[in-house]
Amino acid sequence: MVGAALCVFLCAFCLGAAQYVPPYTEDCRTGMYPPSGPTFKGAIPWYTVNLDLHPSERWRDIMTSKKNELLSMIQAIKDLADAFVPSGRLVDFVDRDLPLMVDTLPYPFNEEMKGIATASGVPLGEVVLFNIFYEIFTVCTSLIAEDPNGNLIHARNMDFGLFLGWDLKNRSWVITEKLKPLLVNVDFTRNNRTVFQSTNFAGYVGMLTGIRPHAFTLTMNERFSLDGGYIGILEWILGKRDGMWMSFLTRSVLENATSYTEAQKLLSDTKLLAPAYFILGGNKTGEGCIITRSRTHSIKPLELDLKQGRWYVLETNYDHWKEPLFLDDRRTPAMKCMNQITQSNISLKTVYDVLSTKPVLNKLTTYTTLMEVSKGKLESFIRDCPNPCMPW
Numbered sequence: 359m360v361g362a363a364l365c366v367f368l369c370a371f372c373l374g375a376a377q378y379v380p381p382y383t384e385d386c387r388t389g390m391y392p393p394s395g396p397t398f399k400g401a402i403p404w405y406t407v408n409l410d411l412h413p414s415e416r417w418r419d420i421m422t423s424k425k426n427e428l429l430s431m432i433q434a435i436k437d438l439a440d441a442f443v444p445s446g447r448l449v450d451f452v453d454r455d456l457p458l459m460v461d462t463l464p465y466p467f468n469e470e471m472k473g474i475a476t477a478s479g480v481p482l483g484e485v486v487l488f489n490i491f492y493e494i495f496t497v498c499t500s501l502i503a504e505d506p507n508g509n510l511i512h513a514r515n516m517d518f519g520l521f522l523g524w525d526l527k528n529r530s531w532v533i534t535e536k537l538k539p540l541l542v543n544v545d546f547t548r549n550n551r552t553v554f555q556s557t558n559f560a561g562y563v564g565m566l567t568g569i570r571p572h573a574f575t576l577t578m579n580e581r582f583s584l585d586g587g588y589i590g591i592l593e594w595i596l597g598k599r600d601g602m603w604m605s606f607l608t609r610s611v612l613e614n615a616t617s618y619t620e621a622q623k624l625l626s627d628t629k630l631l632a633p634a635y636f637i638l639g640g641n642k643t644g645e646g647c648i649i650t651r652s653r654t655h656s657i658k659p660l661e662l663d664l665k666q667g668r669w670y671v672l673e674t675n676y677d678h679w680k681e682p683l684f685l686d687d688r689r690t691p692a693m694k695c696m697n698q699i700t701q702s703n704i705s706l707k708t709v710y711d712v713l714s715t716k717p718v719l720n721k722l723t724t725y726t727t728l729m730e731v732s733k734g735k736l737e738s739f740i741r742d743c744p745n746p747c748m749p750w
């Protein structure tokens with residue numbers, strides 16, 4: 359019952375899909391870095407999360423300063439829900455039944471969510487819903503490239519909010535716009551020293567983008583798959599709980615793995631609730647891979663291979679051995695720009711150009727992250743895609 363209601367709740371949004379707009383592409387951009395102008399909406403503030411604190415205390419600073427932004431985002435989700443099911447029943451369900459789900463989630467994530475609810479004043483069920491959402495509505499582009507000196511660059515666009523309320527007047531996605539003010543960079547510390555860093559939406563405890571300085575870099579992209587889909591998430595709600603939430607796995611890998619090889623093994627072998635792509639970079643030549651996951655195992659891993667001329671790997675939301683959906687092809691334009699730049703001129707700067715080229719940059723793009731493992735560097739920028747621009 360709870361599962362069915364959640365499914366209705368999530369599917370209700372899909373009916374609000376955007377009107378069709380023909381693919382809008384442009385020539386590969388150049389000279390976009392350092393970010394400025396209409397595609398750059400601002401820098402993202404840094405915060406510290408001290409892992410030595412009790413999980414319920416860790417997010418307090420962030421939630422104290424981002425409370426209003428989180429409330430405003432949650433209100434926008436409720437408005438969407440009410441527009442589809444005007445009785446208010448869906449919101450009742452979230453407030454009444456989802457809080458019970460928090461105790462089925464693994465430690466420390468359950469305790470962290472309770473702390474976030476307390477610090478922000480957002481009801482616990484809504485915090486849980488917000489955390490589940492990310493497992494479902496992300497479409498992205500991630501890439502890892504090796505420069506001629508063997509230096510690894512890992513970058514991504516985070517595109518989020520597909521089907522979540524197209525604003526006709528603004529020609530933008532309601533939820534995508536509401537998420538931008540929630541962006542934070544987080545320095546996770548133990549004994550007052552950085553363990554890993556990530557770019558995150560305040561209120562969300564899983565990880566989609568992160569670096570373990572000098573060891574590895576990691577991003578996750580959604581994998582839509584008929585065999586697997588969201589069945590695992592429904593099973594979890596219904597009580598069969600033998601897989602791991604995808605973004606909890608990335609968080610625990612960033613927190614606990616100490617090398618590329620160890621991270622690769624965990625990301626390849628851990629049983630998951632739904633399929634996913636993990637894009638993992640190491641700290642020496644040739645260490646960069648796309649891990650395509652079914653719920654149980656890794657399929658056709660693709661690694662950098664300089665001898666074969668494969669100096670970069672790039673993943674959107676389609677299996678690398680298949681053609682992307684023609685309506686949603688960010689892979690071809692991104693690869694075209696990478697190939698045009700060539701390995702000899704690849705850098706954080708030129709990678710930012712690739713991620714600034716429409717439709718790799720689109721109406722769902724919330725942020726762009728650039729990471730350089732050897733320098734222990736992560737920088738992220740809030741993005742905007744001025745019209746005319748593809749909705750996804």
Ligand SMILES: *[C@@H]1O[C@H](CO)[C@@H](O)[C@H](O)[C@H]1NC(C)=O
Nearest residue numbers: 388389390699703707708711
């Ligand atoms: C390398 O990239 C920079 C920055 O985009 C560009 O200005 C320059 O012309 C490129 N050089 C070559 C040889 O492609």
Ligand SMILES: *[C@@H]1O[C@H](CO)[C@@H](O)[C@H](O)[C@H]1NC(C)=O
Nearest residue numbers: 525527528529530532535742
């Ligand atoms: C349109 O979007 C801007 C930000 O992109 C926002 O400030 C404004 O409130 C939006 N307008 C409407 C009618 O939603």
Ligand SMILES: *[C@@H]1O[C@H](CO)[C@@H](O)[C@H](O)[C@H]1NC(C)=O
Nearest residue numbers: 406408547548549550551552
């Ligand atoms: C943590 O490190 C910073 C900078 O190294 C220092 O200023 C601060 O006093 C340290 N805090 C504690 C609690 O050790």
Ligand SMILES: *[C@@H]1O[C@H](CO)[C@@H](O)[C@H](O)[C@H]1NC(C)=O
Nearest residue numbers: 572573616617618641642732
């Ligand atoms: C690469 O990572 C390994 C494992 O964490 C570490 O031992 C090694 O020192 C790192 N190398 C560099 C160049 O940072």
